[in-house]
Amino acid sequence: MEVLLLNGSPHVHGCTARALEEMKKEFAENGVEVTELRVGNSPVRGCIACHSCAKSPEHHCVFSDDVTDQVIDAAIRADGIVVGSPVYYAGPNGALTAVLDRTFYAAGRQLAFKPAASICSARRAGTTATLEAINKYFLMSNMFVVGSSYWAMVHGNTAEEVEQDKEGLQTMRNLARNMTWAMDCFSAGEGVGFDKPFVERSAQTNFIR
Numbered sequence: 001m002e003v004l005l006l007n008g009s010p011h012v013h014g015c016t017a018r019a020l021e022e023m024k025k026e027f028a029e030n031g032v033e034v035t036e037l038r039v040g041n042s043p044v045r046g047c048i049a050c051h052s053c054a055k056s057p058e059h060h061c062v063f064s065d066d067v068t069d070q071v072i073d074a075a076i077r078a079d080g081i082v083v084g085s086p087v088y089y090a091g092p093n094g095a096l097t098a099v100l101d102r103t104f105y106a107a108g109r110q111l112a113f114k115p116a117a118s119i120c121s122a123r124r125a126g127t128t129a130t131l132e133a134i135n136k137y138f139l140m141s142n143m144f145v146v147g148s149s150y151w152a153m154v155h156g157n158t159a160e161e162v163e164q165d166k167e168g169l170q171t172m173r174n175l176a177r178n179m180t181w182a183m184d185c186f187s188a189g190e191g192v193g194f195d196k197p198f199v200e201r202s203a204q205t206n207f208i209r
């Protein structure tokens with residue numbers, strides 16, 4: 001099994017990284033291979049709705065100078081996806097949002113039926129709104145959102161502060177185990193004839209009146 005961990009924070013050793021680290025340890029114990037990508041702190045373009053991605057055989061974005069195409073490739077390859085973000089004004093980091101817009105517009109259909117989870121880190125508030133914003137990418141892409149023993153969040157301004165959030169880290173470990181179980185079950189199901197369901201797409205009605 002392979003899981004993609006996408007860190008939406010600009011901080012290499014920040015709070016989101018600490019939370020994902022806790023999941024990584026659990027994945028390693030369960031024999032799950034981890035691909036880690038970071039949005040980082042380089043400029044990231046927003047989606048310009050050019051629809052070039054629809055013509056790309058690799059489902060790549062027209063902009064190839066940031067992490068988005070790497071995210072697309074890794075997400076298509078992975079059996080499951082975890083997206084983490086720091087909370088910025090009660091929502092995900094803007095650069096991460098731009099990467100997710102472009103990833104799902106370009107390759108959302110390729111990610112269908114994969115288990116996915118969102119996590120976040122915050123000093124204080126805006127956490128469930130952030131998780132909800134990330135989960136929306138999964139929920140309209142035929143993906144399955146995996147939960148944990150509490151909202152998948154850690155609290156702190158630094159990784160050292162997150163270290164003190166014992167319940168937050170416990171929630172990360174439980175989430176990694178749940179993700180592993182979901183990926184194993186989906187794979188086993190396909191192995192015994194539970195093929196992925198057919199997705200109807202013929203109707204697309206815009207709200208024009």
Ligand SMILES: Cc1cc2nc3c(=O)[nH]c(=O)nc-3n(C[C@H](O)[C@H](O)[C@H](O)COP(=O)(O)O)c2cc1C
Binds near residue numbers: 016086
């Ligand atoms: C632009 C900006 C906006 C922020 N907004 C919030 C917020 O709405 N609520 C909150 O609790 N923390 C907020 N924070 C604090 C971060 O969410 C918090 O420090 C987080 O744990 C940092 O994670 P990181 O180290 O992985 O980047 C904000 C930080 C920045 C830079």
